Amino acid sequence: MESLFLQQVFNGIIVGSVYCLIAIGLTMIFGVMKIANFAHGDFSMLGAYFAIYFLLLISGWVGWIGALIIAGIGVGLIGLLVERFLFRPLLTRWTDIDIIMVSIGLFIFLENGARLIFGTAPKMIADPFHSQGINLLFFSTSMIRLLCFFFSVVMIIFLQMFLTKTKMGVAIRATSQNRNASLLMGININFIYSITFVVGSVLAGLGGVLYGTIFAVFPMMGAMPTLKAFAITILGGMGNIRGAIFGGFILGIAETLGGNYISMQYKNAIGFIIIILVLLIIPQGLFGGRQNK
Amino acid sequence: MVKRSWMVWMAAMVICFSLMGNHSQLKAAEPFSIGILGPFTGSLAFNAEEMKKGMMLAVDEVNAKGGVFGRKVELIYGDTEAKPDKGVAAVKKLITRDKVLVVGGGYASSVNIATTEVCQNEKVPIVVAIAISPTITNRGFDYVFRTSPNSPQFLSGMNDWLEKVKKPKTVAFLMENTDYGRDGEKIWSAQSKKIGAKELAHLYFEIGDTDFTTQISKLKELKPEVTFNIASTTEAALIQKQAKELNFVTQWIGVGGQFTEAYFKMCGTVCQYAMGSSLEPTLAMKNPIVADFVKRYEAKYQKARPGIFSSQGYDNIMVIIDAIKRTGKLTGDLQKDRDAIRDALRKTSIELSQGKIEFDKNGQVYTVVPSPVQVHIVDGKPQLSIIYPPDRAGAAYQEPLPWGKRKI
Numbered sequence: 121m122e123s124l125f126l127q128q129v130f131n132g133i134i135v136g137s138v139y140c141l142i143a144i145g146l147t148m149i150f151g152v153m154k155i156a157n158f159a160h161g162d163f164s165m166l167g168a169y170f171a172i173y174f175l176l177l178i179s180g181w182v183g184w185i186g187a188l189i190i191a192g193i194g195v196g197l198i199g200l201l202v203e204r205f206l207f208r209p210l211l212t213r214w215t216d217i218d219i220i221m222v223s224i225g226l227f228i229f230l231e232n233g234a235r236l237i238f239g240t241a242p243k244m245i246a247d248p249f250h251s252q253g254i255n256l257l258f259f260s261t262s263m264i265r266l267l268c269f270f271f272s273v274v275m276i277i278f279l280q281m282f283l284t285k286t287k288m289g290v291a292i293r294a295t296s297q298n299r300n301a302s303l304l305m306g307i308n309i310n311f312i313y314s315i316t317f318v319v320g321s322v323l324a325g326l327g328g329v330l331y332g333t334i335f336a337v338f339p340m341m342g343a344m345p346t347l348k349a350f351a352i353t354i355l356g357g358m359g360n361i362r363g364a365i366f367g368g369f370i371l372g373i374a375e376t377l378g379g380n381y382i383s384m385q386y387k388n389a390i391g392f393i394i395i396i397l398v399l400l401i402i403p404q405g406l407f408g409g410r411q412n413k
Numbered sequence: 414m415v416k417r418s419w420m421v422w423m424a425a426m427v428i429c430f431s432l433m434g435n436h437s438q439l440k441a442a443e444p445f446s447i448g449i450l451g452p453f454t455g456s457l458a459f460n461a462e463e464m465k466k467g468m469m470l471a472v473d474e475v476n477a478k479g480g481v482f483g484r485k486v487e488l489i490y491g492d493t494e495a496k497p498d499k500g501v502a503a504v505k506k507l508i509t510r511d512k513v514l515v516v517g518g519g520y521a522s523s524v525n526i527a528t529t530e531v532c533q534n535e536k537v538p539i540v541v542a543i544a545i546s547p548t549i550t551n552r553g554f555d556y557v558f559r560t561s562p563n564s565p566q567f568l569s570g571m572n573d574w575l576e577k578v579k580k581p582k583t584v585a586f587l588m589e590n591t592d593y594g595r596d597g598e599k600i601w602s603a604q605s606k607k608i609g610a611k612e613l614a615h616l617y618f619e620i621g622d623t624d625f626t627t628q629i630s631k632l633k634e635l636k637p638e639v640t641f642n643i644a645s646t647t648e649a650a651l652i653q654k655q656a657k658e659l660n661f662v663t664q665w666i667g668v669g670g671q672f673t674e675a676y677f678k679m680c681g682t683v684c685q686y687a688m689g690s691s692l693e694p695t696l697a698m699k700n701p702i703v704a705d706f707v708k709r710y711e712a713k714y715q716k717a718r719p720g721i722f723s724s725q726g727y728d729n730i731m732v733i734i735d736a737i738k739r740t741g742k743l744t745g746d747l748q749k750d751r752d753a754i755r756d757a758l759r760k761t762s763i764e765l766s767q768g769k770i771e772f773d774k775n776g777q778v779y780t781v782v783p784s785p786v787q788v789h790i791v792d793g794k795p796q797l798s799i800i801y802p803p804d805r806a807g808a809a810y811q812e813p814l815p816w817g818k819r820k821i
Contacts, residue, residue: 124630124631124634127630128627128630131624131626131627131630134626135624135626232454235454235458239459240454240458240459240462241459241462241675241678242456242459242646242647242650242675242679243675243678243679244650244654244679251654251657251658251683252658253657253658253659253660253816255660260659260660261658261659262657262658262659264658265658331623334623334624335623335624335651336623336647336650336651336679338456338459338647340455340456340621341623344621344623375627376626376627379627379628380627380630380631384616384617384618384627384628385590385617385619387618387619387622387627388619388622
């Protein structure tokens with residue numbers, strides 16, 4: 121017996137899990153570095169293109185897993201360069217608004233660069249399951265969506281363990297809470313910035329591979345996930361990772377249920393209606409913003 | 414001394430005149446520009462690129478034969494990003510800054526409804542290449558032409574097939590929330606009422622959406638026999654793929670603009686049984702003009718096969734150049750030349766890759782006839798076949814099988 125309600129909730133959870141991966145990176149970077157990075161979704165786009173080109177060399181299962189690794193490494197390196205040579209020199213001298221402008225410039229640059237280099241034709245990352253469907257008790261879905269969901273959850277758990285159980289993770293959280301106190305405690309802030317930006321970029325890149333496997337890959341693909349990630353970040357509280365996780369799932373489910381029971385036309389608007397409501401009623405977000413002010 | 418300075422002046426004047434002479438010669442050899450609108454960036458950029466390829470083939474052919482009145486033809490592009498406001502800005506720039514005599518191209522109905530209005534007000538002839546909303550040519554505008562069939566023309570063959578062959582009892586709609594989507598919806602909704610089919614749902618999505626599981630889950634619950642899917646390449650391909658993932662079976666019917674090279678690459682065999690009304694030039698190989706077009710296209714762009722948009726782009730430019738040539742000569746007066754081109758366009762009668770092109774009194778082509786096509790798997794590869802009317806059909810209609818029973 122299949123239920124439309126459960127089916128839609130499940131559709132939402134799966135889409136939400138991909139949103140989560142992208143939004144966590146965004147919120148981490150905001151929390152630690154105070155950068156609202158509008159080019160964040162374009163790191164996902166780059167990850168997806170890394171995967172597409174890697175899959176030309178090796179196809180099938182090995183190719184897909186290899187593509188995830190290559191996309192993670194590739195986007196991580198790009199993130200490292202962007203942080204070191206673009207954002208870090210600006211952080212001490214420029215205001216927040218300037219840096220937002222720079223990130224919008226980066227977004228335009230990456231998108232149009234991708235258009236020139238990769239071409240405008242939409243592509244798909246080859247699904248190792250060949251879109252095979254699967255019937256679960258109350259709903260049906262595809263193997264690849266299930267895999268993406270589990271992969272996202274595992275990544276989120278790993279990240280949580282990294283942030284709570286390792287020295288580096290504690291240092292990142294400390295920097296997020298109070299930059300000056302962390303400096304006094306002997307934490308190398310610049311190093312923490314690099315690590316945070318790289319981890320955020322890697323998550324975005326991996327999210328991009330999942331997104332590109334379930335959906336499609338094209339130079340503009342980063343724009344919508346960026347907007348959704350901002351909606352999630354505001355919903356969960358700026359800089360709050362747990363908020364981003366719950367926010368991602370809440371947005372995914374709200375979109376599918378809203379689309380089904382309210383109106384398909386306004387499916388995408390739901391995320392932005394949520395932003396407005398959150399800002400009006402609980403401006404600090406569901407889980408509170410960063411604690412340091 | 415006076416005499417010498419007089420001579421200097423004379424020399425200077427001679428030089429001046431000779432330079433001016435040179436200049437006017439230069440002007441005669443200046444390329445002749447045609448303004449081209451299209452979504453060259455944004456999610457429809459790939460299809461605009463196809464259109465551009467067809468156009469470039471036309472321009473190369475004309476220039477190889479000496480151009481227009483001894484001048485080379487050149488295209489000036491205006492990017493509409495598939496957004497009406499950007500389209501209006503782009504066409505205004507073409508008209509006022511680049512001073513083009515005629516505007517071609519255009520893609521996406523919502524954009525063309527806006528840009529044709531600008532051209533009408535500015536008295537500049539515009540020939541729309543790709544857009545099917547009837548609104549574009551039914552407002553009594555006398556500077557507006559269209560080389561693509563409008564949606565009633567596009568869908569009449571499909572409507573016949575629905576009425577006489579398929580006779581569905583239940584139908585549903587899944588379409589773009591744009592003029593393209595809503596005009597198709599109107600026509601098919603009227604047809605459904607006519608043949609007594611029950612309309613189960615009208616579901617929309619936005620251009621650029623990627624997740625359609627919400628819509629498909631709902632459709633799966635309703636089980637329509639036929640689902641009208643009015644979408645472009647990317648969205649249509651994703652819908653086919655996600656329908657397989659959710660194990661949903663229906664007879665998909667699209668308008669036909671989705672069947673591009675990228676669509677087949679993205680879908681693979683997942684798009685088996687999908688239908689549409691199409692003008693793919695490769696389908697009418699019996700026609701020597703079309704076959705020749707395909708050959709020339711494949712010679713210019715290695716390994717690429719011409720799709721509907723490249724063929725429509727080619728014809729669009731050829732119609733414009735044919736009209737300019739028939740004006741006899743250009744006066745140099747912008748408005749007079751624009752009017753002369755408009756008058757020449759009205760008398761167009763030319764055989765091209767889409768068939769014969771003649772305009773009715775609204776500037777709408779009425780001689781191009783699309784046919785219902787279905788995706789069949791031949792030797793493991795998807796291929797479009799005309800399935801109706803019987804005198805043109807190349808294959809028989811195949812009923813969609815459940816996913817488990819498909820051989821692919």
